[in-house]
Amino acid sequence: MHNNCPTPDIDAARKRCKAYRRRILEVSQQVPALHIGGAFSSVELVDSIYNELMRRRPGENSPDTFVLSKGHGCMIQFVVLESLGILKKQDLDDYSTARGQLGVHPDFGNPGIEASTGALGHGLSMVVGMALANRINNNDGIVYTVLSDGEVQEGSTWEATLMATSLRLGNVVAFIDYNQMVSIGPIVDLHPHFYPLVEKFAAFGWECVEIDGHDTQAICDTVRNRRGDRPLMIVARTVKGKGVSYMENVPMWHYRSPNKAELAQAMQELE
Amino acid sequence: MRNTFSEALYDEACKNPKVCIVVADISPAGSMAKFGKEFPDRFVNVGVAEQSMIGICAGLALKGHQPFAYTIATFSLYRPFEMVRDDLCYQNLPVTVVGMGAGVIYASLGGTHHSQEDITIAGALPNMQIIAPCDPQECTDATRWCAQQRIGPVYLRIGKSGEPTLTKGAEPWQFGKLRYLRRGSDVCILTYGVVTKMAVEVADALQEQGKSVSLVSTHTLKPLDRAGIIAALKGHKQVIVIEETAPLGGLGAQTKQIAWDIKADCRLDTFSLKDAFVDNNGTWEDLLDAHGLSVPKILAGTA
Numbered sequence: 341m342h343n344n345c346p347t348p349d350i351d352a353a354r355k356r357c358k359a360y361r362r363r364i365l366e367v368s369q370q371v372p373a374l375h376i377g378g379a380f381s382s383v384e385l386v387d388s389i390y391n392e393l394m395r396r397r398p399g400e401n402s403p404d405t406f407v408l409s410k411g412h413g414c415m416i417q418f419v420v421l422e423s424l425g426i427l428k429k430q431d432l433d434d435y436s437t438a439r440g441q442l443g444v445h446p447d448f449g450n451p452g453i454e455a456s457t458g459a460l461g462h463g464l465s466m467v468v469g470m471a472l473a474n475r476i477n478n479n480d481g482i483v484y485t486v487l488s489d490g491e492v493q494e495g496s497t498w499e500a501t502l503m504a505t506s507l508r509l510g511n512v513v514a515f516i517d518y519n520q521m522v523s524i525g526p527i528v529d530l531h532p533h534f535y536p537l538v539e540k541f542a543a544f545g546w547e548c549v550e551i552d553g554h555d556t557q558a559i560c561d562t563v564r565n566r567r568g569d570r571p572l573m574i575v576a577r578t579v580k581g582k583g584v585s586y587m588e589n590v591p592m593w594h595y596r597s598p599n600k601a602e603l604a605q606a607m608q609e610l611e
Numbered sequence: 612m613r614n615t616f617s618e619a620l621y622d623e624a625c626k627n628p629k630v631c632i633v634v635a636d637i638s639p640a641g642s643m644a645k646f647g648k649e650f651p652d653r654f655v656n657v658g659v660a661e662q663s664m665i666g667i668c669a670g671l672a673l674k675g676h677q678p679f680a681y682t683i684a685t686f687s688l689y690r691p692f693e694m695v696r697d698d699l700c701y702q703n704l705p706v707t708v709v710g711m712g713a714g715v716i717y718a719s720l721g722g723t724h725h726s727q728e729d730i731t732i733a734g735a736l737p738n739m740q741i742i743a744p745c746d747p748q749e750c751t752d753a754t755r756w757c758a759q760q761r762i763g764p765v766y767l768r769i770g771k772s773g774e775p776t777l778t779k780g781a782e783p784w785q786f787g788k789l790r791y792l793r794r795g796s797d798v799c800i801l802t803y804g805v806v807t808k809m810a811v812e813v814a815d816a817l818q819e820q821g822k823s824v825s826l827v828s829t830h831t832l833k834p835l836d837r838a839g840i841i842a843a844l845k846g847h848k849q850v851i852v853i854e855e856t857a858p859l860g861g862l863g864a865q866t867k868q869i870a871w872d873i874k875a876d877c878r879l880d881t882f883s884l885k886d887a888f889v890d891n892n893g894t895w896e897d898l899l900d901a902h903g904l905s906v907p908k909i910l911a912g913t914a
Contacts, residue, residue, distance in 0.1 A: 448673070448701075448702045449702075454673065455669070455670075455673055455698075455702070456697065456698075456701055456702050459693060459697050461662075462666055462693075462694060462697060462698055464666075465662065465663040465665070465666020465667055465669070465670065465694070465698075466666050466667075466669050466670040466673065466698060467670060468663065468666070468667050468670060469666060469667035469668060469669055469670020469671040469672075469673070469674070469678075470670040470671070470673060470674050471670070472652070472655070472667065472670070472671060473670065473671045473673075473674030473675070473676055474674065475652060476628075476631070476652045476653060476676070477674070477675075495662070496662040496663065496666065496694070499657070499660035499662050499663035500663045500666060500667075502658075502660065502663075503657055503660065503663050503667065507655070
């Protein structure tokens with residue numbers, strides 16, 4: 341499959357991702373809660389989409405589109421958009437305050453935000469509609485999305501999964517942030533048969549590949565080498581809270597913000 | 612009505628390449644089939660998957676299209692309700708959700724196929740507009756308007772098939788405005804949707820009693836023509852509201868609210884379905900009668 345994703349500069353990507361995590365921690369001090377865990381698990385995915393995969397940048401009429409279906413992870417989207425100049429530093433400084441425009445979930449109408457998400461299980465259907473629109477309009481744009489593995493429990497996600505292949509949408513590239521956790525703990529405790537995911541999406545006719553979701557090279561290679569005649573689902577193995585030792589796989593960090601001592605330790609680990 | 616809807620939509624689709632339709636398990640016949648054949652990319656049947664029907668419409672609209680979501684009312688509004696609320700209303704997208712066979716038209720198919728609370732539910736949603744045409748011609752006008760407007764989401768409540776023409780020679784249809792089908796000075800009947808044909812019979816009977824009767828298609832339920840309602844309350848001795856809808860938040864309740872606000876001194880009688888499921892079988896008329904909606908019962912209640 342043709343793709344204009346050049347070989348990524350892995351060192352540069354690592355530096356960006358550390359900076360994004362540090363910026364999220366900074367913003368976390370303004371509010372009691374902001375879904376750090378689920379933002380940290382998506383850092384390399386969202387970084388790769390914006391900085392490696394999408395042609396040109398959003399806000400500059402990129403033909404490509406990104407919808408963060410797992411809207412609760414939007415801190416990573418906000419800090420990436422800030423780094424691209426699409427959101428301003430003031431927007432992040434005013435995050436979740438009466439004077440600001442950014443809340444805890446992405447809202448359509450804010451710079452760089454293509455759809456309102458936050459209620460789980462909505463994103464993939466909207467992505468299917470956008471990809472269909474691109475086809476109707478003879479637009480070669482790719483629609484990228486990141487779902488949480490939590491929202492794969494939603495029936496609506498499976499409706500959209502079925503529709504994407506029924507409509508033969510080769511212009512959809514989806515990632516599941518496969519951190520194996522929902523807010524209260526491991527998904528497998530709730531649903532012993534939730535996994536494996538690859539076989540399920542493959543059975544629905546998707547090209548489906550499992551990779552390390554913190555490996556920028558693997559993310560870019562998988563997208564670059566996709567078939568392109570059908571939608572692509574990348575089951576990206578991630579760690580919730582990735583990058584800060586005491587946050588990794590600890591459910592509390594789905595929502596809590598660190599105190600000063602915790603922040604200092606986290607910043608040290610991310611130097 | 613569903614045939615004129617399909618015809619009007621097909622005409623609009625010929626004129627505007629942005630118009631598309633996403634249906635859920637509807638067998639395409641007549642103009643709907645022509646739409647699917649001539650514009651295959653703009654006609655999508657999701658099958659029995661109504662949540663994706665609404666989400667796909669939202670995605671199409673986010674990319675500049677003018678989509679219609681179309682299936683039986685309970686499955687277009689209730690089943691995918693959070694998608695209607697979040698994807699369409701919260702994002703304020705120009706998507707028309709068509710509630711076909713709304714109210715209790717599906718009669719003996721039972722409560723699972725009725726949608727008598729649709730006006731209440733759709734009306735509670737910010738940004739949602741509601742249109743309920745009274746006959747096939749009004750359905751054409753409303754469909755054309757929906758295909759051209761860029762204001763935001765619309766719930767278009769339509770009947771099924773076989774509705775009579777009631778608006779021949781009436782003043783032109785205009786979104787958001789009361790439409791007088793007859794003008795009189797004693798009694799004003801406010802109504803909308805398929806039950807308008809019953810209101811016509813009530814109007815005829817009142818005229819036979821020597822009363823001068825206005826008959827109004829209140830086709831736009833949201834935004835409601837408040838000024839028009841006020842004029843009707845002030846301009847008649849008696850106002851009668853007839854609707855095939857649950858009482859909470861319907862036209863009757865809203866008219867009473869306006870009447871209180873302006874301290875209206877006319878008589879005001881409202882007739883709706885009860886706040887109860889329709890659990891009897893029979894024809895559409897049988898079901899309405901069980902809830903107090905019939906010509907004799909309305910005449911008795913307004914005498």
